Amino acid sequence: MPLIKNTFHRPASSSPDPAAALTSVSPDERWAAARAAGDDPVNLAALAQVLARESDTRVREAIFTALARIATPESALAVLPYLRSDDANIRTGALDALRAMPEAVKAHLSQALADADADVRLLACDLIRNIRDEDAPRWLCEFLEIEHVANVCAAAVDVLAEIGDVQALPTLWRCAARFPNDPFLAFAIKVAADRLRANAPGSRV
Amino acid sequence: MFTEARRYFVERRVTDRIAETGATSFMNYFARLRSDLDGEVEKFINAFTVNETYFYREDYQLTCLTSDLLNERTRMKRPGEALRIWSIPCSTGEEPYSIAIWLLENWPQVDAHDVEIIGSDIDTNVLKEARTGIFGKRALMRLTPKLIDKYFVGAEPGRWQILDDLRQSVRFTAVNIVERSETRPLGAFDVIFCRNMLIYFDDSSRRVAAENLYENLSPGGYLCLGHTESMSRISPLFEVCRFPDAIVYRRPLEISHG
């Protein structure tokens, strides 16, 4: 039989100092350093600093993961600016990293929802989807009352349909009334309202 | 580590452990767990990992393994270099043993290459069972009587034990997929099967698992996930490869910069 027998063998492993190796010229070393750095929140500042310069996709991914593992409001803050990146891959990477630390993101939500950049507000709505907080539907409702870009409203409506309840209905109707000429938003609101009503306790759907 | 959807399940298992240990309250149980009284940490882990599995599960991937993946991998090997296959999580062993049987049955080159198969799981109870290799009807339901005859011996009524020779062809080790210190020593594999586990993880654990899997693959090595799982939604580290029988993921051959 050519299958190798199950005798034990185990190569030795080594663990270099992560913070120093984060700036190595070798992407492999930076990758290993970023991965190890996620074990300890003291590496937060070093990770945040190298994230700005990192050009290797794979290493950047490991830095995002390390920051997501640290999962403090500070590590979320280090990732948030990358939601503004011109590079779609970096934006997606940042969004995924933030999704992986929902509790840490909470502290920054109100600021992200008030951001001057509509894209950032839209992504912030999406982040609420993963946040388990009984107040989350209320944040979205308050946001919907004042948001002036229809697309961003549609994103908020979409998340609200998932995490909200019938108490959100008046907000939805007011939002629809503010954008009478936007058929897409009107449709999104109708779908959301139907869903919220269908999920209401005592509903017969 | 578990998502909200698994919460009920986790709660049930914790309640079971509380009852089993005779703890008087959750806090009382938690104190036992923290002090690892009577090895409770291990029992606790074992209680809430889902182990359901069977031989030749999702066998289209095994077809893909022998029609495409291994041929691709052997082309990159130096003569005499072993092919390495990792089954994580392997649960009670059905998956790694299936791989061994499948190779012997369906890969004409099996005699020309050394193949090393390792099965790993976080749950030491299932690993014990895997090493013993005794299975019931349910686990064997997808195997033909001919295959059962060929690779098993009757152990007791309704139970079959996998042949010694095959048992010795799979090495079982305890590994937590999110612990890099546990995954790294296993070295680089040509093909990893990581099926029906990542779905239970939260986003952060999934990312760590993906990075560990990446490190445990040789460049160009393949990763097979369960059919409901998609690496594209977890991590951009891998390439998607569409073969006639299955979609699998691959660690890129060259490192892309930027």
Ligand SMILES: C[S@@+](CC[C@H](N)C(=O)[O-])C[C@H]1O[C@@H](n2cnc3c(N)ncnc32)[C@H](O)[C@@H]1O
């Ligand atoms: C449903 S089985 C999957 C078995 C086999 N791969 C299959 O698809 O049939 C899931 C296994 O994952 C294991 N598991 C859960 N968390 C793990 C972890 N962090 N590391 C390694 N194994 C884990 C459980 O112990 C369980 O045996």
